[in-house]
Amino acid sequence: MKKVLIFIILLSPFISVAQQQLTIKNAIDTALRNNFDIQIAKNNTDINKINNTFGVAGGLPSINIAAGDNSSIYNLNQKLSSGVNINDNNVTGSTINAGLSAGMVLFNGFKITATKEKLSLLQKQSELQLNQQIQNTIAALMVTYYDILRQQSYLNIIKSSLDISSKKSEIITEKHNVGMANDADLLQAQMDVNMAEQNIKSQQLVIEQDKINLLQLMGVKHFFSLSIQDTILIDKNIQKDAIIKYLENNPQYLSAEQQIKINEQIVKELKSQRYPSIRVNTGYNFSFNNSSAGTTLLNQNYGPAIGATLQIPIFNGTIYKTQQDVALYNVKNAELQKENLLNSFKTDAEKTFLSYQNTLQQINSQQINFENAQKLVAIVLLRFQLNQTTILDVKAAQSSYENAGYMLVNLQYAAKTAEIELKRLIYNLSY
Numbered sequence: 001m002k003k004v005l006i007f008i009i010l011l012s013p014f015i016s017v018a019q020q021q022l023t024i025k026n027a028i029d030t031a032l033r034n035n036f037d038i039q040i041a042k043n044n045t046d047i048n049k050i051n052n053t054f055g056v057a058g059g060l061p062s063i064n065i066a067a068g069d070n071s072s073i074y075n076l077n078q079k080l081s082s083g084v085n086i087n088d089n090n091v092t093g094s095t096i097n098a099g100l101s102a103g104m105v106l107f108n109g110f111k112i113t114a115t116k117e118k119l120s121l122l123q124k125q126s127e128l129q130l131n132q133q134i135q136n137t138i139a140a141l142m143v144t145y146y147d148i149l150r151q152q153s154y155l156n157i158i159k160s161s162l163d164i165s166s167k168k169s170e171i172i173t174e175k176h177n178v179g180m181a182n183d184a185d186l187l188q189a190q191m192d193v194n195m196a197e198q199n200i201k202s203q204q205l206v207i208e209q210d211k212i213n214l215l216q217l218m219g220v221k222h223f224f225s226l227s228i229q230d231t232i233l234i235d236k237n238i239q240k241d242a243i244i245k246y247l248e249n250n251p252q253y254l255s256a257e258q259q260i261k262i263n264e265q266i267v268k269e270l271k272s273q274r275y276p277s278i279r280v281n282t283g284y285n286f287s288f289n290n291s292s293a294g295t296t297l298l299n300q301n302y303g304p305a306i307g308a309t310l311q312i313p314i315f316n317g318t319i320y321k322t323q324q325d326v327a328l329y330n331v332k333n334a335e336l337q338k339e340n341l342l343n344s345f346k347t348d349a350e351k352t353f354l355s356y357q358n359t360l361q362q363i364n365s366q367q368i369n370f371e372n373a374q375k376l377v378a379i380v381l382l383r384f385q386l387n388q389t390t391i392l393d394v395k396a397a398q399s400s401y402e403n404a405g406y407m408l409v410n411l412q413y414a415a416k417t418a419e420i421e422l423k424r425l426i427y428n429l430s431y
Helices: 002-014 024-034 036-051 111-177 183-218 240-245 251-272 319-385 391-425
Strands: 062-079 085-107 277-291 298-311
Touching: 024 036, 024 111, 024 183, 036 111, 111 183, 111 251, 111 319, 111 391, 183 391, 240 319, 251 319, 319 391
Parallel strands: none
Antiparallel strands: 062 085, 085 277, 277 298
């Protein structure tokens, strides 16, 4: 038993909740399979693909079979031209009708052609919207992924600050033991250590919440513990002219372009209502009537039938013309929305590129500031240990170190998110 207990005690540091290592590629691949918004967009694409047929457009014939059997009991009173009168009660009769009918539109003002083209455009638009949803999901996932790295960098800075506070507390304790430090400095040092430990716990909570947000974007139904060990690498070769040039590749912009064409087909559909329509009908009919009394005891007929229907609209209160005029305005609005969307993309690209460029320019100098802040803390701690400076100087150097670290991490994250947004705008996100 003692050996078992010792074995468990030795293993206890390694007994913890297993964490799954996650990379940006793993996260995106999982999201592409499981993300709910992407699945809904895929289903919408499939729906539009199923609808894109000549049958739905009305271009195929319709075939129907109908049958009926009616029986009746009635009182009969007939006066014939021959002078014969027939009076009978509780006369029974039955009627059986059956038929096979087929019909097809030969011409309806090219409405079938316009509707089929509209269905094809709707399918293409849904595919573009799927691509748009994929890009938006990847962008949101990448931003969350790199935010976790940012928060973890914050945590590392806080831990380093805790090491500084602990070192400072040790120095003050040693000084206090020999009467070279007052109680106030000792209490302040202990408070700084406690505060850093609390900040670590708070920061760990932020990281775990961010990880849950990431799992939600991945479409994971059962959350699990994950570990991310990565660095924020920034593409520094993005050119503004290339971004502006390829903005028209954005799926949302291409979808707006499709909407114009869809609205144009709707105009053609409505315009067709003002043209004549021709429909051909054919079939085979069977009819059987019998009665227990009366002039006709049995009537039976069957045979094929064929015919055509011509319908010419004359006047319907200008409803068709009004609908067509409204549809033309919808085309104009779709064109304006497309232009407005491109203008909005250009504005976003200009602003985002300025942010991207500005942060890149600051990162190198801020990296030097952070390294200098690390050196400064080490120097001030040494001087403090030698009684050549005060606790306030240590605290100021420590604060400079934290601020420089936070600034560097924020600049790296800002540059990365700007890069992600610029690539999303031109449908060029890669991982």
